[in-house]
Amino acid sequence: MDVFEAGHQFGDYDFQLNDHNPGVSNGGIFWTVPIPQDAVSLDLSQGTAAFSLSDILMPDLHDLLTALWGGGALDGEGLPLHPVFSSTVSLQAQWFDPMSIQQTSDPVNMFAYTNARTNASIQWQSIRRGVMFQSDNGPQQVLFAAVGMESNGVFF
C-alpha cells in the first residue's frame, strides 16, 4: 500500500513516501499474512466481495526498493536505504458490478482461476509516529479487480 509524492505513481520508488506491507516470511510467502475469517466475504453468485480490517500492525518500509531489501542499510549500488517504521493500517475494500466471466488455466504455473472482472473501491488509512495518511473521496482508477475461485498446485 503505497503513497507517492505529487505527480508520481507506482514504480517511481525514488518519489515514494510510504510502503506498507507485512514483509516476506521465512518460508518465502510474499507480503501475505493470515487474517480473521470474518474480515472477508465473497458472494460468487452476486459477483461481490468485501474486505475490512482495522489497525493491523504493518511496517512502513517507505518505498519499494527498501521493501524488497526487507530493510537494511544499503542498496545494491551502496546507496543508503530508508529506515523501517512500525505502523498500523486500516482498510475497507469492496468489489461490485461484476462483468463477464473469465477462465484462466495455466499448466506451467499450475493454477486455474475462474473469475468475474468487477468494479472496486478502497478506503484506507495508515498511522505511524509522526505521519498519518488517509485516502480521500476523490476518483479512483481501477486498473484490475476480480472475484472468483482459484485452485493451484495439488488442487489444479
Add this chain to the structure above:
Amino acid sequence: MKSFAGKIQPDEGNRPAGKSAGLSRRQLLTTMGSAAAYVGLQPLAHAGQSVPATSSGAFSGSNPAPTPIPGGFNAQQAFGPRFPNKFFHLFLPGPGTEPSTIFNFQGKMAILNIHGTGIRAEFDSDTGVMVNQTFSLPFATDVRFMQGTYVGVDGLQHQGTFAFF
C-alpha cells in the same frame, strides 16, 4: 473511515485520538488486538519505532504456514541493479496472471489494483502538533484475499484466510 482533515488531536504515541473506520475506541482496540494476534505482530503501543521488516512471526499461533507459489520475479532483473538479486513469489495483478501468493490452495479469491489520492499529515514527534498537511497525494494499492483449503508446510490440509497487501 472518517476524514481527519483538521481534526487530528494526537494522544499516546502521537496516535490520533478518536474513531477509526467507524469504530469506537473500545471496538477499535478489540478489533486491533484480534487482528494483531492473527498477524503475529507487536502491540500498537510500539507504533513509531524502527523495526525489522519481516513477517516471520505472522504465522505463529495460527495453522501451519502455507507454501509460496513457485512462480514470481527476480527483483534485480525486473527493476535494476539497486534491487536485490532475489526471487520473490508474486505475479503482478492483471488478466491471465496468478492472483494467489500461496500454493496448493483451493478457494475464494479476490484481487484489486487501484490508484487514488489521499491526505497526508505530519506531526511534531515531541509535541504531537500537526506541522504539515498535503492533499491529493497519489496512492497505489494491490490488495488480495484468499479463503479456502491449503496444504501447509506440514503437508496436511487446513482451512485458512489470508490477505496480500
